[in-house]
Amino acid sequence: MRALTYHGAHSVKVDTVPDPVIEENDDLILRVTATAICGSDLHLYRGKIPTVEHGDIFGHEFMGIVEETGSAVTAVQPGDRVVIPFVIACGSCFFCQMDLFAACETTNTGRGAILNKKAIPSGAALFGYSHMYGGVPGGQAEYVRVPKANTGPFKVPGTLSDEKVLFLSDILPTAWQAVTNAGIGQGSSLAIYGAGPVGLLSAACARMLGAEQIFMVDHHPYRLAYAQKTYGVIPINFDEDDDPADTIIRQTKGMRGVDGAVDAVGFEAKGSTTETVLATLKLEGSSGKALRQCIAAVRRGGTVSVPGVYSGFIHGFLFGDAFDKGLTFKMGQTHVQRFLPELLGHIETGRLSPEVIISHRMSLEQAAEGYRIFDKREEDCRKVILTPGSPHVAVPEIDDSAAVLAT
Ligand SMILES: NC(=O)c1ccc[n+]([C@@H]2O[C@H](COP(=O)([O-])OP(=O)(O)OC[C@H]3O[C@@H](n4cnc5c(N)ncnc54)[C@H](O)[C@@H]3O)[C@@H](O)[C@H]2O)c1
């Protein structure tokens, strides 16, 4: 089969590799009909995540048709159309029973990412996300082996196109978890750092939940302009404004700050030259730029919610400020399985239209070009989806007026 494989930083290509086979009796083999490139894939692509090996298959946002099932699979059958959560969870361990699927302690044979780990088990395995997370081949491929097939695969109605439901695999539940973790509801104020796919869908979820004021910080004018037009955010470009948190606070009631902040940026946050250099030299685990801004922008008693991926230590972490303000921090990989029925309902009723953020539709064969464009933010790229099995895809442009603020 054909699959997108890694060959060193900034070097990926579509190769012919062996077809996956059933290895455990609760595996299934999926024929992938649509897959997407995630901001998390960019961390891998840029060579920033350890334990990625040459030839590894990327991809953790995918869906398709069940081709074959192992003898113990009862939840789905060949021919079913399913979306696959990027988190691989057993459904029965201590954490899965609490719906904390990303903490599943039985699926990851890798070491996990915690530095000061002690004896605790690793969190869940993830598709296509390095050997730390289990070395499980990903879904930017024609076929993929899906372990724990009684827990993950989520059946979707034939009436909804792939584009409408594909993001249930990751970025829609991630945005949802981020915004609900931030405590956002009717009349709330929110600051979202990062106007990538996760930031954009966070704005969509916050609007749906009735947020009154949504600030969005980034430095790509095209992303900010899109978010302003589509979700009515107040855009702030950090290339022009070197202290967005100050600008945000001055526009909130009583100059108290926002109720919640979402850090949809993560460890590669730009804006601090020192931290960028230290992180490149591996003297710093993550850039703390976006996180410090979130802590500064939030009101006393508010919440900093972090879907952006972080690793290791940050020296410039203002924990004293967080203490003085009495902040709550919520973060982590998304417990995808937990949110799917509810989010599918919102898509079916038209309250959420995640597909409007798609800017690039390409065939799997063009995946390397898709990575390059998304990484370089060329062609006003917001989100790339790839369709395996056809050298050329012609998908009609979606009319994004449907998602405009009034909804
Ligand atoms: N928690 C999870 O389960 C989960 C799931 C999906 C994605 N993620 C993570 O979420 C983050 C965002 O993903 P994405 O797909 O939107 O990626 P993306 O790379 O397209 O978007 C990140 C955006 O942040 C902006 N940015 C950089 N520095 C900034 C700063 N200092 N302040 C404000 N904005 C800044 C960039 O310009 C970019 O537009 C990534 O770290 C990704 O790994 C986490």
Ligand SMILES: [Zn+2]
């Ligand atoms: Zn992802």
Ligand SMILES: [Zn+2]
């Ligand atoms: Zn489990």
